[in-house]
Amino acid sequence: MARNPSETKEKLLNAFDELLDEHGTAGATLDAVAARAGVSKGGLLYHFGSKAELIRGSxxxxxxxxxxxxxxxxxxxxxxxxxxxxxxxxxxxxxxxxxxxxxxxxxxxxxxxxxxxxxxxxxxxxxxxxxxxxxxxxxxxxxxxxxxxxxxxxxxxxxxxxxxxxxxxxxxx
Missing domain, CATH: 1.10.357 (Tetracycline Repressor; domain 2)
Known part of the structure; x- marks a missing residue:
C-alpha cells in the first residue's frame, strides 16, 4: 500500500520540530528525526535530502x-x-x-x-x-x-x- 508523501513529510517535520524543542539543533539529527517519525533514514532523505532541506521545510x-x-x-x-x-x-x-x-x-x-x-x-x-x-x-x-x-x-x-x-x-x- 502506497503511503501519502505529504503525510510522511508532516511526520518528519513534526519530529524535527519536537527534537529541536527537546534537544536543540545538536539533538535534531537526521537519524533522530527518522527514528522519532517512524520512518527509515532513506525515507527521510527521499523527502529531505539534508538537514538544510529539513530546516527549509520547517x-x-x-x-x-x-x-x-x-x-x-x-x-x-x-x-x-x-x-x-x-x-x-x-x-x-x-x-x-x-x-x-x-x-x-x-x-x-x-x-x-x-x-x-x-x-x-x-x-x-x-x-x-x-x-x-x-x-x-x-x-x-x-x-x-x-x-x-x-x-x-x-x-x-x-x-x-x-x-x-x-x-x-x-x-x-
Missing amino acids: LERLELLVAEDVEEMKAAGERLHYHYLETSAEVGTALDRSLIAAGCLALENDDAKAALRTTREAWFNTLNDHLGDADLAMTIQLIGDGMYFNQNFGLSQDDALAHVKRILKRLGL
Whole structure:
C-alpha cells in the first residue's frame, strides 16, 4: 500500500520540530528525526535530502501557518486585536511548535532569524492596518509576546487577558 508523501513529510517535520524543542539543533539529527517519525533514514532523505532541506521545510511550514493565522486574524473583523491577544497564549498548536522550532534554529541560523522577523512583521502589519496606529499595534504585539512567553514557561496568570481587555476597553478599543 502506497503511503501519502505529504503525510510522511508532516511526520518528519513534526519530529524535527519536537527534537529541536527537546534537544536543540545538536539533538535534531537526521537519524533522530527518522527514528522519532517512524520512518527509515532513506525515507527521510527521499523527502529531505539534508538537514538544510529539513530546516527549509520547517521554515516554509512556519510561513504557511503564519499566513493562515493572519487570515484568521482578519476574519475576526473588528475584534482582530482581541483575537490576536486571545490566541497569543495558545500552546501546543502547530503554529506554537513551529515558532519554538524556529526560535531554536535562530540561535545559529540566519534564515530562521529572518523567518521570525517576517512573522513578527506580518502580525504587526495586520494589527497596524486594523488599528491605524503603529504605536498601539506595537503595544498590542508586545502584550501578546508577554502572554506567549508566560504561557510557554508556566508563568501565566488566569486573569491576565481579562486585565488587558479592561485596559483596552478604557482606551476605547
